Amino acid sequence: MTKDIASFKAAGDKAVAESLEKIKKDDSGIFIAACGDAKAAGSGPLSGIPIAVSDNISTKDVETTCGSKILKGYVPPFSGKAVDDLTNAGAVIVGKTNMVEFGILGAVSTKGPVKNPLDNTRKGGPSGSAAAVAAGIVPAAVCSDVGGLLRVSASFCGTAAFKPSYGAVSRFGLIYYTGSLDQIGVTATTVSDVVTVMDVLSGNDNRDTTSLPDKMVYSGGKPLSGCKIGIPEEFLEGVSADVMKTFDEAVATFEKLGATCKKFSMNTAKYMQPVHDIIAAGESSAMLAKYDGTRFGPRAEADNWHEMIAKTRALFGPVVERRIMLGIHLLMAGQYNDYYMKSMQTRTLIIEEFESVFKEYDLLISPTAKDVAPELGGACGAGCDQEFSSYSTAIAGVDLAGLPAATVPCGFVGKLPAGLQIIGGYLKDADVIAAAEAFEKAADVKSPEAK
Amino acid sequence: MIQKDETKELAWVARIAVEDKDIPEFQDKINQKLDYYTVIADAPTDGVKKTVNPSRLNTVLRKDVVVPSMKVEDALKNAPDVYETSFKIPKIL
Amino acid sequence: MVYENPDGVMIGLEVHVQLNKANTKMFCSCTSDYTDSEANTCLCAGCLALPGTTPVLNEKSVDYAIRIGLALNAEIENETDFFMKSYFYPDLGNGYQVTQFDRPIVKNGSVVIEGEDGELKVRITRAHMEDDPGKMAHFGTIEKSTGSIIDFNRSGMPLVEIVTAPDMRSAKEARRFLDKLRSILEYLDVFDGTREGAMKADANISVNVFNGKRIEGTRVEVKNISSHKAVEKAINYEIMRQKDYLRKNKQLVQETRHYDEDRNVTISLRVKETADDYRYFPDFDLVPMIVGDRVEGIRAQMPELPDAKRERFVSQYGISDAHAKSLVTERAFADLFESVAAKVDQKSAASWVADVVKGELNYRDLPITAIKGDDIVTVIEMVTKKEISEESGVTVIRTLLDDGGKPADIVKAKGLAMVADDFIATAAKEAIAESPDAVADYKAGTEKALNFIVGKVMQKAKGKADARLAREMVLKELEKM
Ligand SMILES: [Mg+2]
Ligand SMILES: [Zn+2]
DSSP states (O other), X not given: OOOOHHHHHHTTTHHHXXXXXXXXXXXXXXXXXXXOOGXXXXXXXXXXXXXXXXTTBOBTTBOOOTTOGGXXXXXXXXXXXXXXXXXXXXXXXXXXXXXSGGGOTTOOOTTOOOEETTEEEEEOOSBSHHHHHHTTSOSEEEEEOSTTTTHHHHHHHTXXXXXXXXXXXXXXTBOOSSTTTOOEEEEESSHHHHHHHHHHHBSOOTTOTTSOSSOOOOSSOOOSTTOEEEEEGGGGTTOOXXXXXXXXXXXXXXXXXXXXXXXXXXXXXXXXXXXXXXXXXXXXXXXTTTOSSSSSSOOOOOSBHHHHHHHHHTTSOXXXXXXXXXXXXXXXXXXXXXXXXXXXXXXXXXXXXXXXHHHHOSEEEEESSSSSOOXXXXXXXXXXXXXXXXXXXXXXXXXXXXXXXXXXXXXXXXXXEEEEEEEEOTTOHHHHHHHHHHHHHHHOOOOXXXX | OOOHHHHHHHHHHTXXXXXXXXXXHHHHHHHHHHHHHGGGXXXXXXXXXXXXXXXXXXXXXXXXXXXXXXXXXXXXXTOSOEETTEEEEEBOO | OOOOOTTOEEEEEEEEEEOTTSSBOSSSOOBSOOTTSOTTOSOOTTTTTOTTOOOOEEHHHHHHHHHHHHHTTOEEOSEEOOEEEEOXXXXXXXXXXXXXXXXXXXXXXXXXXXXXXXXXXEEEEEEEEEEOOOEEEESSOSTTOSEEEEEOSSTTOEEEEEEEOSOBOSHHHHHHHHHHHHHHHHHTTSOOTXXXXXEEEEEEEEEOEETTEEOOOOOEEEEEEOSHHHHHHHHHHXXXXXXXXXXXXXXXXXXXXXXXXTTTEEEEEEEOSSOOOOOOEEOTTSOOEEOHHHHHHHHHTOOOOHXXXXXXXXXXXXXXXXXXXXXXXXXXHHHHHXXXXXXXXXXXXXXXXXXXXXXXXXXXXXXXXXXXXXXXXXXXXHHHTTSSOHHHHHHHHHHHHHHOOOHHHHHHHHTOSOOOHHHHHHHHHHHHHHOHHHHHHHHTTOTHHHHHXXXXXXXXXXXXXXXXXXXXXXXXXXXXX
């Protein structure tokens, strides 16, 4: 079902129009809205290519909601850097993909869950970005990747995805809820298509302090032959037997390609998820404070401002509300040192351990998610505060250290794909890309139907 | 662990109108998280510097050069209520 | 003389200073000059805290903060950072203010002021950088409003908050501190105090002596004092209120009060039962600042500050300390003086600029740019050469300020030129002839009689004679007799 950039290019003038048509008909919760028009195509490496962006990336004059009621009707007066980069490269932004409210895993989107194009009884992940690619609607989607918003979706839908080192892509216009953990990435049919889009997005932006001064180069990474790959045992904990089987096959593929794979233990692994969760809660309590019905967005009626904003802010879903309240609690003087301060220090330990691990290994690998796509309306159907912990410790670690990570399909469990995560050292993006491309080619994973 | 009245207080500090009937569930779920977080207590953090952001950059500064402002129509376009060119709100006290 | 401080008054100030000489705001590239603009026209999405905006720090605001720190004889922190201070208020779009916490860029400084009993060193605990919120206006008073409106033009203005130890003992000392601080800031060229909202002070006031006994006073914070005159009034009101409560045995509470300038009262805004929890935590949107390497370059460019200038004026120009003190309060004034002193007698320059020009400008509420240094030089030269009298010199200055023009033209138009020497000689002879009684008295030893005769000469010259010359001429004629 998926179609790569080349086949969209081959469709010529019709590519954007057909894509838009499909988005307008979307009843799988993949998109929140369609936008753009075929005439908008410019020239450049993505000329005439329809691309989707997650609904937390601001699009000028196009409603941007982050899947939340609190942003209903909000029309940004400016576009995010990623959007400008894409349109400057000739692409047409055709749709805003669905996402769990503000990207908080376990929260519920106004559009409901994303249905998996490979099995519509299953979820397509916390964002619709991978599903949009898997359904062949767009060849690539750009999505922020916090807590696996992008990577987990890709793993569930069998697409390739990449989240670069922190700072590679400007976050200007990205409506993040936890700024130190979020970074924009790309999902597409193939790693090579991912790189084509990443290349357009990377580069310095003087509007984002954390933007790296130099444009990231994705070519020329280390070949797999002779490569030392580490497998943190803790990244395998809780992984289902079926997914573990696909992972073992992936390990075998890497060894066939001349890499050596070795399991080892990471001391700080057990802290990764709780520290990620604490930092995300604290940061969200500040980042989500601006939604008060004063300058934009819906407003509830009340005769004084404080009541008015409290009623307005009740438009957040309960998972988001609890996240904010929890964050406030953790940041209060009585708890600050034991939770937030401790987490920022533990984050240092995590980064330091990754640094020493990458002195020994060129790359780390893990399953991207602990299991294949869950059923719709499962335990987290109505929102679920614990959903994040059901994914992967590795995802949390990557976010905390700002590392580059790719996910590529590594096998199927019935109709459903499983993803392999390849993690590189900070700024070693090219090595991750090289490994992902080599693996993709060698493993040649195909769905049972395609076989 | 937080108590019921603390949960209510937190909702007010967060300026989120939570209905009384929902308070026990909120309390319960927040406490589950707090319980989960106890894992980090044994992290050996004595004397360890904090990491605020994974960026390795520091002292990123901007030149003091003016960029034209946005149009006032754009500034007010999303406002729920305006008075002349200002944002209007109900009384604050 | 030692100041007794009978009520044990302790005053600490938190002064918010807008770095409005920077062209742009603190975290975005919007103009900092919004004074005459319509509401919400000098802003960007960041100033409005629209979703998806990211802050980037203005290098000027950092350098200005360092400049201030050096001027306050303070330490500059090498590595510093920003925190988020969370609270909900309509003018605070983000729901948090970006400020500094445990590592303020400036700490441990001091400013010497003229205290109640001589020099008083006011300790500066810290000075930190932060951004300004927008501005709210109410329909009706704040207490009884039906609604409010918000203008975000001010949102994001770079501020430095200067915090003093509670070292001031009277409203007068607090005011002098603010005057001195303002003078220093203007010297540093980081701050234009004439712009609205450029400087605001919160005062922490406690009365710690009652009935001659030391007591544990209650610290009350008076917020939102925007003019220096108001500071003195607000503090005096608050000291009076606290003393009154103590006398009446009423409970004072630690609280924040708002100063209402129109009514000259402080109003309780909210009782602080527990300290506000602002949930300070590091701003993850910004990276740390390492500023130590900027300090020496900034130090090398530091202008001469008022105290140093005052000392130099006394030693270099031999002028009085009182004149020097008056001349240095404003940098532009000191510069004006020096430009005049380079061309005429320096003591005359000091007295003309400090006593005459400054007074006449203040009286008319005119800026220093209303007068040219060269015109002052011309006037002083005319007086020195006795082309006009001192009184006429003052008249010329006043006319320059009121109507403009050139000193020479004014002298001509107003007929201020001194009368010629032979006119005075003739007038002296006439005056002696017309005053036989006075001449007799003088000859009999009554010195005062001479004044009568000289006065007569001046009358004849219609004031346009040099009084000393007139006296000499009269004496000469009298000797001949
Ligand atoms: Mg402050
Ligand atoms: Zn701005």
